[in-house]
């Protein structure tokens with residue numbers, strides 16, 4: 001569960017990125033966060049895995065006070081709260097399999113994977129995640145040789161391989177053509193329904209948000225202006 005209690009975020013330059021956010025997100029929800037560019041969607045989502053610190057209030061994720069985490073504990077926590085990005089954030093010049101392995105192998109993962117220091121179980125786990133995302137045949141292809149949609153599936157496979165209960169997605173389909181965007185949204189929906197993972201997705205494309213998310217949170221100037229079922233979102237969006 002994710003719980004925001006009066007959470008505020010002031011950036012070092014004094015800008016109020018989030019103002020008095022109160023929210024509760026249950027396990028297994030599929031939440032779409034909408035709002036115009038600069039509204040605070042990214043700021044909100046990034047606080048959940050500690051990429052952004054909160055400057056007031058309380059944020060509790062899976063029973064953990066995120067503000068108190070640091071070092072090794074924060075890294076461990078981030079595996080359970082996986083994140084995917086608009087730009088995929090894969091390591092371009094290594095294989096797809098190695099990209100997923102870096103999410104599986106604990107501590108010094110990048111170096112260990114590069115030097116082939118990982119167990120058979122780790123490898124099986126990574127391959128299973130790729131299989132689930134329908135891209136097992138790309139396991140030994142360099143990440144930068146895949147299409148955008150395939151790269152986004154690899155980043156999703158990473159979150160599956162590291163057993164994230166919560167998957168945060170920051171504009172995951174914005175760089176994709178409409179058909180591929182829908183396919184990736186279908187993948188997210190499938191992960192949500194079949195594996196019960198909680199999904200929080202920032203998405204400026206309102207129609208896609210309404211079509212896939214069951215709950216919509218609309219943000220404007222760092223404040224929540226709507227939080228409820230997607231079926232009740234009015235035309236003014």
Ligand code: ADP
Nearest residue numbers: 011013015017036037038039040041042043044
């Ligand atoms: P969105 O994801 O809705 O487009 P963001 O969360 O990225 O919005 O940004 C919300 C607001 O916070 C914007 O006005 C942005 O300029 C500001 N902002 C984001 N990051 C920083 C930062 N590091 N320092 C100061 N202001 C920031």
Ligand code: ADP
Nearest residue numbers: 034035036218219220225226232233234236237
């Ligand atoms: P404005 O009137 O300046 O357009 P609002 O505060 O009415 O601003 O809305 C800002 C944003 O918040 C909208 O673009 C929309 O994304 C969201 N929003 C506001 N009200 C609703 C609502 N009832 N249902 C869904 N989203 C809403």
